Amino acid sequence: MRLRLLDLLCPRLYAESLAGVDLDALAERGIEAILLDLDNTILPWRDSEVPEESAKWVREALDRGMRLCIASNTRNPRRLKLVAGKLGIPCLDKIAKPRRKGLRQAIHIVGSDASRTAVIGDQIFTDILGGNRLRMFTILVRPMHHREFIGTKISRLLEKPVIAWLKRKGLVGTKAFKEASEIQD
Numbered sequence: 001m002r003l004r005l006l007d008l009l010c011p012r013l014y015a016e017s018l019a020g021v022d023l024d025a026l027a028e029r030g031i032e033a034i035l036l037d038l039d040n041t042i043l044p045w046r047d048s049e050v051p052e053e054s055a056k057w058v059r060e061a062l063d064r065g066m067r068l069c070i071a072s073n074t075r076n077p078r079r080l081k082l083v084a085g086k087l088g089i090p091c092l093d094k095i096a097k098p099r100r101k102g103l104r105q106a107i108h109i110v111g112s113d114a115s116r117t118a119v120i121g122d123q124i125f126t127d128i129l130g131g132n133r134l135r136m137f138t139i140l141v142r143p144m145h146h147r148e149f150i151g152t153k154i155s156r157l158l159e160k161p162v163i164a165w166l167k168r169k170g171l172v173g174t175k176a177f178k179e180a181s182e183i184q185d
């Protein structure tokens, strides 16, 4: 099956925040492992304090037997390890999303395969594109904070028309989960 560019940029699900990702829905789909983006997904960029709603969601996922790993493009491994240690989950830095190599390594860490692994992140051109290239279950969340790395700010300019397209399709901007497949039809 050939994936078109827009399909590669389209998340399978959209949620307002990490805490809004429905773990029941993921379990029903056979998802057993989740790769988490760090900045503006788990916590605001440059912060080291994990918001309680993110920590609670991670605890609930672990309680259900989900295997989690933070898969980040960050160049600050100390901060990444600090956050991962607080959450009690493994992490992998400099994975260079949307490249596939790092994501494959992270999938290996959680002991799963791509079809049973979700990736959750706030950026289309890294988290979603990378996950879709491996046919993972991709979930886009709204960025936690407007403060961002300069490279991310540039990437956001390119994201804008894609987000506009997703909005036209009814995906982004809804509170409830929506099936991307429904929307693409």
Ligand SMILES: [Mg+2]
Pocket: 037, 038, 039, 040, 041, 121, 122, 123
């Ligand atoms: Mg991010």
